[in-house]
Amino acid sequence: MNFYDELFEKTTELSTGTYESCTFTDCDFSDKKFSTAKFIDCTFERCNLSNASINATAFQSVTFSECKLIGLLFEHSSDFGFSVSFSGCILDNSVFYKKHLKKTAFINCSLKYVDFTEAQLHEAVFHGSSLLHAVFDRTQLEKADFSKAHHFQINPQNNHLKKAKFSEQGLRGLLSGLDIVIVD
Secondary structure: OOOOOOOEEEOOOOOOOOEEEEEEEEEEEEOEEEOEEEEEEEEEEEEEOOOOOOOOOOOHHHHHHHHEEOOOOOHHHHOOOOEEEEEEEOOOEOOOOEOOOOOOEEOOOOOOOOOOOOEEOOOOOOOOOOHHHOEEEEEEEOOOOOOOOOOOOOOOOEEEEOEEEOOOOHHHHHOOOOOOOOOO
């Protein structure tokens, strides 16, 4: 089925198909299966997709605003045209293993225990986001902006940080893995 420019409000079920320029508001899709669904230029507002199965699901220019996305395995979603942005979302325990997230915005998000191992985060922005216990391992962070992020720990010896931006207060998150003592 194909859906174009439709509004879905307070629903808990979605048909498999292609959704283009659609808006989803106050929907609860937690623990649902989205396998092979395709979302193009769609917006999710105040929705719950926690623990949803997104195997082979396409997210192309999709915006999530104030959504709960706990435990999503983005690593299993379709790579073709993958483009997302997040504002005011809870993404705790989600996985972006090897995902291409160039210029992705994570604005005022909770990213606790998120796995960014081997992800491509060139020019990604983390303004106002908490990255407590987030995993950065062999992650490409060139020109990424952490200047207004907090609670992150990134090992500069194990990640590519060329021209990444950090605030003076954020330097502690870069040095913590080096087993040195920082005195104020």
